[in-house]
Amino acid sequence: MPETKLSSVDMSEPLISASPASLVSPIAQGKLLIVEDDQNIQHMIADYFKHVGFDVVTASDGESGIKAALDERPDALILDVMLPKTDGFSVCRHIRERNPSLPILILTAKDDVVDKVLGLEMGADDYITKPFSLRELEARLKSVLRRMKAKAKEGDEGDQAPITRGNLKIVPGRREVTLFGKQVELTPKEFELLQLFASHPGRVYSRKYLLENIWDYTYSGYDRTIDSHINRLRAKVEEDPENPKMIMTVWGVGYKFADEGDNED
Secondary structure, three states, rough: OOOOOOEOOOOOOOOOOOOOOHHHHOOOEEEEEEOOOOOOHHHHHHHHHHHOOOEOOOOOHHHHHHHHHHHHHOOOEEEEOOOOOHHHHHHHHHHHOOOOOEEEEEEEEEHHHHHHHHHHHOOOOOEEEEEEEEEEEHHHHHHHHHHHHHHHHHHHHOOOOOOEOOOOEEEEEHOEEEEEEEEEOOOOHHHHHHHHHHHHOOOOOOHHHHHHHHHHHHHHHHHHHHHHHHHHHHHOOOOOOOOOOOEEEEEEOOEEEEEOOOOOO
């Protein structure tokens, strides 16, 4: 018989602590959307996060997950990959197009590198493989939320002047990008890549550097994630994405933002 999805959660730890600390009202953590079709797993995850202070909303299939993400305006999303009606990758992509800044953590099959890479390509901020413990899931989700808040704080506190490169303008504090005066909608990772490149024209960034500093990953198998994000970023900011004039490929090394001499005949 195939392994049931119940084994996706590590049952060796208590769902809710019986210690006196558990009697203290938890600090409000924000609204969390959980999209998971297995009702047992969904309820366990939901109960756990309610206990640690989240206002929890749930959905059991991809279509209702998309609707809940748009209607409920959650602060974070835990998203299973294997869903009825619409799979988790499609849900992630659909939500990213409408809410670029929503923190998304996907649940993937154990050791399935393809799922991990595809999830990151679709715009997920992190992933956790099954089986997982609820405490680890909490730690990973809070890590994603901290990273997002830290980046927002950097923009708010820093007196970062707008970055202008030709007809491209980046306003770090507001995380806004305009091209020829028209706003360009970027996902958080696309914005971070563009800001990094445009802040240092001519500097070459290796894929390894980008993985470690933008994604916090070190596994070289995720190089494809970098390339996919670069392609989508070029499609949004380049006049001809097939012949880019701003985000240049340095063959065998990585990428850079063109300096003044790169596009001269």
